[in-house]
Amino acid sequence: MRPVSETGELTLDIRGATALITIDHPRKRNAMTTPMWSAWPALMEQVVADPDIRVVVLTGAAGHFCAGADISELDTILDNDRPTLAHEAIARCPKPTIAAINGSCVGGGVLMAGACDMRIAGLSSRFGVPPANLGLVYPPIPLERLVRLIGPAATKYLVFTAELIGGERARHIGFVDELLPDDVVLHRALALADDIAKRSQLSIQATKDLVDRMVDRTLTDERVDAWMAQVAGSPDMAEGVAAFLERRRSHFTWNGAGLAG
Known part of the structure; x- marks a missing residue:
């Protein structure tokens, strides 16, 4: 049996084309402890750099x-920007990200889940x-x-009420995409990841980048042209x-990790 870390950790499990990260x-x-917040940027860099990981x-x-x-480390956490760097590392990942949520999703947990592209939650979830x-x-x-999300x-x-809301309310306000029985949440997230991994990653990563830039109001003609050049140079x-x-399943081969910048 793997020993339980006293300070917590992030674990990475590669399942085919999916990287499963467990808090x-x-x-x-x-x-989240300080070492856990600190681990996010390097972990996400590892995931982005691996061309075999698609989701x-x-x-x-x-x-x-x-x-x-x-909360026992609150003074230390407030004294640095590690949580923001962690959220940004998740949000800036060019590959699609899915949060599989059960039980408590509070504070920084809401912000980490919100940094993902999709959220699947269990009926027990509280936000x-x-x-x-x-x-x-x-x-x-x-x-x-x-x-921007809700x-x-x-x-x-x-924020004003600081109250916990259930999964149904979270889905109603647009935070949760799917609400399912607890015992199928992770299975559904992994199955969805497997399905997404079979699609054109050029289409998916380009769309993620373009949509995020539309929302941020940072989309430029040059960025659109750069993605169209990728399409022209790709066999996808x-x-x-x-x-x-030919009525067969596609076998897409583009495995770039988005465009720089």
């Missing part, structure tokens, strides 16, 4: 996603944004991402058309 600190409902799934150990920051219980103000970058009114409600379109005409 593992079950003694504190997977609350990333984030989950939590022992029935919870993440209860946010470890909350509690800085008003602690006299804190969240950093603007991950907070802005939450506003809107200013829902964000204010969660010819393969997709051929597979459609």
